[in-house]
Amino acid sequence: MKIRIGIMIAIFSISVLVGMPLLRAQEPPPQPATPPAAPRAPVPPVPPMDPLGDVMFPPDLIMGHARELGLTDEQKAFMRGEIQRTTTHFLELQWQLQDAMEALHQTMKTNAVDEQQALAQLDKVLDTERQIKRLHFSLGIRLKNQLTAEQQGKLRGMRIAPPPAGQPGPGEQL
Secondary structure (H helix, E strand, O other): OHHHHHHHHHHHHHHHHHHHHHHHHHOOOOOOOOOOOOOOOOOOOOOOOOOOOOOOOOHHHHHHOHHHHOOOHHHHHHHHHHHHHHHHHHHHHHHHHHHHHHHHHHHHOOOOOOHHHHHHHHHHHHHHHHHHHHHHHHHHHHHHHHOOHHHHHHHHHHHHOOOOOOOOOOOOOO
């Protein structure tokens, strides 16, 4: 039972980690309430939060729309298996990251910090974070490679389509 709860939490975590940058990339930048008093030099456009948001699909978006996408049983089984394997590995990496962060924190608590030791510990933290990002990215690739071009087109449309008339948009209530 604990393993199932852990897997569900990890799937949720992966979905949030992969999905949030994609959702942020879709939100329009906030508009100032009042125009500026004096004209300013043009500001270059801000790049999207996730530069790959338009070409990657979060697992929860795919699995949440499996019927609409017409996923086959084979596609669903493959994706569930990949998500489960990724979740298990993610949990292991998350524990490693927590241990490495605790060790770094311990190193930094002293009045005179051993720079070499602190930097070596930081490298462990950064390496684990890199492994986590690589894990999420490889899952996204494997899931995308299972989708047909038509299914990918439907997913793109789901991300950018405005809500139907009378339906609230993201962050809105009826």
